[in-house]
């Protein structure tokens with residue numbers, strides 16, 4: 614596993630710079646689940662160390678990474694003694710532990726539910742259906758045409774559902790004038 618540091622992802626004036634906890638994000642540059650967490654860290658102004666896990670080289674199967682996530686998926690966030698995997702869980706953890714620059718509207722339960730629902734559609738009902746390991750399985754079993762059809766079908770289904778859900782709420786961003794959880 615490369616422990617490289619990505620300068621783009623480090624902020625000098627991070628809110629947590631004086632706290633004792635040290636944030637480390639295990640990530641892969643092509644991983645949309647990891648982008649989500651990187652956006653949230655950036656929006657919240659948090660300093661973190663970036664550790665690259667090269668999925669194309671199978672580094673997610675290394676014993677070191679397996680200790681962090683037995684499912685072998687990025688992203689994983691380490692915050693001192695706390696280890697959180699799964700982008701959705703990480704976003705909710707960050708929102709609670711580092712409430713600055715909220716990702717969820719505080720006052721309005723409908724807006725909160727809308728954001729949680731849309732974020733969950735993306736992270737549970739869309740992205741896992743085209744993760745690397747699943748696509749490899751489909752291609753090995755049924756061939757590349759079936760793989761493409763599978764991806765197209767599930768992405769289209771997800772975006773149609775999202776469009777229907779958000780049609781009355783979208784403005785500059787998915788659910789209004791501010792960047793919410795849904796956009797990550």
Ligand SMILES: N[C@@H](CCC(=O)N[C@@H](CS)C(=O)NCC(=O)O)C(=O)O
Nearest residue numbers: 644645646686687699700744745746
């Ligand atoms: N629900 C998880 C999904 C994690 C996931 O699918 N990660 C992908 C990258 S976006 C991965 O590590 N894939 C490796 C593989 O499929 O072998 C999340 O949102 O974090």
